[in-house]
Amino acid sequence: MTIEHHVGDERLLAYGAGTLDEATSLLVAAHLALCPACRSDLELAEAVGGALMESDRLAPPADETVLDALVRCIACEDDEGSAAAAAAPLGPFVLPQPLRGYAGGDVAGLRWRSVGGGIRQVPLKTHGAGATARLLSIPAGKSVPEHGHSGFEATLVLAGSFYDRGSWYRRGDVGIADSAVVHRPVAGPEEDCICLAVTDAPLKFVAAVPRLLQPFHGI
Amino acid sequence: MKAPGNVIGFPRRSFGRASAGRSEPADATDEMSDRLLAVAEHGDRAAFAVLFRHFGPRVRAYLLRAGGDAGRVDDLLQETFAAVWRKAGQYDSRRATAAAWIFAIARNRSIDAFRRERRPEFDRQDPAFQPDPQPDGEETLATRERAESVRAALAALSEEQREVLRLSFYDGESYAAIAIRLGIPVGTVKSRARLAFRRLRAVLGGRREELR
Numbered sequence: 001m002t003i004e005h006h007v008g009d010e011r012l013l014a015y016g017a018g019t020l021d022e023a024t025s026l027l028v029a030a031h032l033a034l035c036p037a038c039r040s041d042l043e044l045a046e047a048v049g050g051a052l053m054e055s056d057r058l059a060p061p062a063d064e065t066v067l068d069a070l071v072r073c074i075a076c077e078d079d080e081g082s083a084a085a086a087a088a089p090l091g092p093f094v095l096p097q098p099l100r101g102y103a104g105g106d107v108a109g110l111r112w113r114s115v116g117g118g119i120r121q122v123p124l125k126t127h128g129a130g131a132t133a134r135l136l137s138i139p140a141g142k143s144v145p146e147h148g149h150s151g152f153e154a155t156l157v158l159a160g161s162f163y164d165r166g167s168w169y170r171r172g173d174v175g176i177a178d179s180a181v182v183h184r185p186v187a188g189p190e191e192d193c194i195c196l197a198v199t200d201a202p203l204k205f206v207a208a209v210p211r212l213l214q215p216f217h218g219i
Numbered sequence: 220m221k222a223p224g225n226v227i228g229f230p231r232r233s234f235g236r237a238s239a240g241r242s243e244p245a246d247a248t249d250e251m252s253d254r255l256l257a258v259a260e261h262g263d264r265a266a267f268a269v270l271f272r273h274f275g276p277r278v279r280a281y282l283l284r285a286g287g288d289a290g291r292v293d294d295l296l297q298e299t300f301a302a303v304w305r306k307a308g309q310y311d312s313r314r315a316t317a318a319a320w321i322f323a324i325a326r327n328r329s330i331d332a333f334r335r336e337r338r339p340e341f342d343r344q345d346p347a348f349q350p351d352p353q354p355d356g357e358e359t360l361a362t363r364e365r366a367e368s369v370r371a372a373l374a375a376l377s378e379e380q381r382e383v384l385r386l387s388f389y390d391g392e393s394y395a396a397i398a399i400r401l402g403i404p405v406g407t408v409k410s411r412a413r414l415a416f417r418r419l420r421a422v423l424g425g426r427r428e429e430l431r
């Protein structure tokens with residue numbers, strides 16, 4: 001599997017710093033589960049965090065009472081014994097963690113709701129203002145109605161593929177569109193395209209029907 | 220050349236030779252990784268105390284800057300080090316220095332506590348996880364060299380780029396907040412972050428090209 005479209009340096013760096021909103025962080029984490037190259041960059045970002053933390057030489061010395069409390073609570077944990085390891089879940093799965101946790105299961109077990117045009121979605125609950133996340137299922141060969149963006153849209157492919165503005169996007173690839181983009185992504189012919197879509201503002205559909213549907217479905 | 224627990228998965232490109240043995244005295248970075256491994260391997264409480272005395276003050280300063288009041292921060296400090304104890308078995312010295320690994324735990328605690336958001340993270344044990352390709356036997360950087368080169372690479376950045384990294388990683392400010400603080404457009408903040416990261420990657424020679 002070769003991933004050609006990545007999450008972008010500034011987003012990866014913000015994920016490493018911990019300043020990215022939860023919905024976009026979910027997309028970055030799911031991409032990281034599928035992309036060894038971006039994981040090596042995350043290690044680099046966390047090395048930066050570690051080096052900046054390490055370089056603080058002005059911090060007052062540690063409070064020994066906190067250490068005492070820690071050692072006491074470690075001692076009682078040891079008495080209780082470690083809990084039995086949870087059984088490893090059986091794959092294969094379409095959705096990598098942390099996505100299954102957010103969705104409440106893998107693709108086949110979810111409650112998909114129609115948003116029109118054969119497209120179905122599962123909204124994912126994330127905290128914080130700003131971006132929202134949803135899983136989308138687009139029938140093989142069908143397109144998402146032409147739309148523009150008030151903000152930014154990132155789409156991570158999890159199954160199947162889609163074609164958009166001259167490129168194919170396959171499992172693990174991330175497509176990014178901003179307010180300058182009006183597009184009509186088309187799912188590949190081989191199977192339904194399952195993707196995670198994160199947006200920080202409602203899409204602006206060009207045609208009238210999706211615009212009518214929008215208030216009810218919140219895309 | 221590879222001493223178990225003392226290698227990091229970065230190829231050696233633009234650096235001098237790694238020390239083959241352990242004859243010279245180890246600096247703090249090396250020592251801290253070894254202490255963390257001692258906690259993982261045999262629940263070494265003395266090693267844990269050394270880690271706490273070294274990193275505790277720095278983690279506390281980080282949590283204070285990330286927005287906590289002093290009382291809250293002491294609870295979080297305790298939670299962070301309880302997690303260090305509990306998760307030490309997951310520490311992989313080929314991937315991170317002790318400082319980077321403890322930073323990541325403190326960062327996740329602060330997101331949880333101060334922003335009331337969850338921190339989505341991938342899981343290496345998940346069947347859907349795409350594992351790293353097998354290493355090709357290339358020599359790797361010692362943890363100590365890696366930490367030194369990160370410090371050197373940070374020092375070589377422009378002051379503007381370093382400031383964005385510091386506000387972002389150390390003060391936990393979003394790009395939008397940094398833009399307001401510095402009175403510059405958010406696009407400029409993002410491009411400074413991108414440029415800084417690109418330079419760090421060029422200097423530190425990450426595995427990106429070989430993994431993609």
Ligand SMILES: [Zn+2]
Nearest residue numbers: 006007035038
């Ligand atoms: Zn990637």
